[in-house]
Amino acid sequence: MKKRGIGIGSIFYGTGYGNGFPDVSKAVAQLKSDGKIAIYVGATEVGQGAKTALSQIAAEVLGLSVDDIVFINEDTSITPDSGTAAASRQTYNTGNAIKLACEKLKRDILEVAKDYLGLNSIVGLTLKNGYVYPKTLPEKRVSLGEISESLESSLKEEAVFTAQTTEMDEETGQGAPYWPYTFSACGVEVEVDTETGRVEIIRAVLAQDVGRAINPELIEGQIDGGFAMGAGYALYEDLKIEKGKIKNNSFTNYLIPTSLDMPDIEKVIIEDPESTAPYGAKGIGEPVMIPVAPAILNAIYDAVGVRMTEIPVTPEKLLKAIKEKEMTYNEGKN
Structure with missing residues (x-):
């Protein structure tokens, strides 16, 4: 039956390591000579889609498509430590580190573009689809490739993100692990x-x-x-x-x-x-x-x-x- x-x-x-264990991710964002953005993280792809999701976060910050992001990981000789692909932590932890690094890089790019375009402030400057331009005058623009070519050395920023976690109290069992x-x-x-x-x-x-x-x-x-x-x-x-x-x-x-x-x-x-x-x-x-x-x-x-x-x-x-x-x-x- x-x-x-x-x-x-x-x-x-x-999510994350928890219980007060240091839960740190690092990321580096760099403007390449061809105008694309390189992201360096030690985030291992184990089939969970980390490369895609983390590239999307970088692209969102910088107003680019995922095709403009060069994602470099799993090479300890050139990537910073981003922690393990464990505890469902990479999207949150390393995603935050990438977002912070890209925000810092974006500001650097806008500062260079301001001087390149002969402007007095980065206020109102937009970075979208590989170009920087004032919102009020879109035709006055400079590409990321042109910005990179104008520099003696590439723009690069690193960021660190640490997740909030505290050790449980052994006596009471209370805490925010x-x-x-x-x-x-x-x-x-x-x-x-x-x-x-x-x-x-x-x-x-x-x-x-x-x-x-x-x-x-x-x-x-x-x-x-x-x-x-x-x-x-x-x-x-x-x-x-x-x-x-x-x-x-x-x-x-x-x-x-x-x-x-x-x-x-x-x-x-x-x-x-x-x-x-x-x-x-x-x-x-x-x-x-x-x-x-x-x-x-x-x-x-x-x-x-x-x-x-x-x-x-x-x-x-x-x-x-x-x-x-x-x-x-x-x-x-x-």
């Missing part, structure tokens, strides 16, 4: 085969607080990937450690969800801009994964009335739990 159930899971998540926090909720419907113990996810919805959606398409990709990881955590992935040795040490027996195991996910992007974030954006790398397993376990309970407390919920484990419940029920009747 197949039974269906619905479950919900919700979480809050503090993280900033900012993000929130997400997941709902799933599952179908449980009571004869085999197999759980199938029928449909799902995941709502994620992103602060500000710098790139909605990347966010939706993060939600898809996070849901798959959460589903694998809940139903499939079992290292099976015995006497300190991993038994399932290959993808032959260490199962992960495939596209056939994934439902169509309704993705809900919640925008509530964070005032301390670059254009309001917060990191969501891990938060999109965390509520998935609780939602699935709650849905299993709703379907068959069995509360599973150990994951992954393999067919063998669930079938055993269902049979134990039936035995307890029958014994109670007798």
Whole structure:
């Protein structure tokens, strides 16, 4: 017999290292000879879309397209330390560092353009699409390439951003260990085969607080990937450690969800801009994964009335739990 159930899971998540650990990102912005802007950060791209989102932040500050940003990272010989690609911190931390560096560089560019154009102030000067010009006289302009050519050395600025975090009080457990926090909720419907113990996810919805959606398409990709990881955590992935040795040490027996195991996910992007974030954006790398397993376990309970407390919920484990419940029920009747 197949039974269906619905479950919900919700979480809050503090981004960054937290608990008073130094959470620092550095960034360098430089005007290149061809008029493009080079961004130097030690921000590792691990598939989360950091290069794209962080380039967008730089482009927004400088009124350029992403194609005008040369993003240089993952080379410790020429990039400043921007911290790890962990704790969902890169968009917020390194994004802030990039924004600060680009704002400083923009002011430098406007100062040079002021002299180049024979103006007495940078007030009213606009930097857009690679040109600097007074708002009231757009035809009086100079390109970033021309500005760069007029200089003996390139314009370059560095900025540092440190996230707010304090260590928890050991006596009271109180403190402000993280900033900012993000929130997400997941709902799933599952179908449980009571004869085999197999759980199938029928449909799902995941709502994620992103602060500000710098790139909605990347966010939706993060939600898809996070849901798959959460589903694998809940139903499939079992290292099976015995006497300190991993038994399932290959993808032959260490199962992960495939596209056939994934439902169509309704993705809900919640925008509530964070005032301390670059254009309001917060990191969501891990938060999109965390509520998935609780939602699935709650849905299993709703379907068959069995509360599973150990994951992954393999067919063998669930079938055993269902049979134990039936035995307890029958014994109670007798």
